[in-house]
Ligand code: G3H
């Protein structure tokens with residue numbers, strides 16, 4: 001069913017669970033994500049990056065998402081992931097997205113505030129909720145020194161300003177997580193997360209959900225994280241399954257025979273995340 005991003009996140013924020021944003025890499029992903037959400041009675045967020053939008057095409061994307069929302073009885077939210085500029089945000093609003101993330105983290109603070117505010121004003125005017133980002137969330141594979149990683153972390157007072165001055169509905173603060181596969185153990189800065197939670201009082205978002213130990217995920221949720229983004233882990237499981245099937249059956253030519261098992265495999269990784277995040281039996 002169609003649902004409000006803000007309402008779904010606020011419920012998690014108040015009750016101490018997080019809603020998963022699972023990124024869409026094609027039809028099988030939408031099917032897997034929404035089927036599991038339904039089976040687990042969990043709200044769910046379909047994350048659409050600019051790259052995924054280009055790959056699938058906006059019309060197909062909207063058609064599939066609408067079919068999923070009509071079919072599911074649990075909340076299904078169509079969300080722009082890391083929207084890089086105002087124009088793409090407008091395109092998503094027109095096309096029927098439920099919420100958007102505007103990622104102004106590549107700008108200096110004042111400009112991030114200005115741009116995010118402009119996005120929030122446009123979105124709120126038509127009932128669309130907005131997630132903002134502050135600090136910079138790196139790629140896990142990037143070769144960065146400890147000092148360089150430290151410099152990318154969010155500064156709590158700046159987070160307070162971004163939230164107060166823009167009116168965003170959720171904030172993704174850079175606290176040490178990264179996109180992709182971590183080389184070693186990720187180091188999340190819980191002290192900062194704690195400070196930010198006290199200063200901003202809105203639902204927080206954890207990006208780079210792949211590869212973070214379960215105990216850290218639970219700790220983050222206890223400190224106000226109400227949305228967690230996962231992409232790489234599903235891509236990895238999906239591709240590994242396709243590879244295995246093709247290796248064991250070199251004569252196979254029917255795509256349904258390798259895409260089907262891959263879809264079934266990511267259903268189980270998504271189910272494990274939903275249960276870890278505590279969003280099952282909430283819808
Ligand atoms: O916005 C997308 C997420 O932050 C995905 O991160 O690919 O490391 O799971 P991940």
Ligand code: ZN
Pocket residue numbers: 082137179207208229
């Ligand atoms: Zn992200």
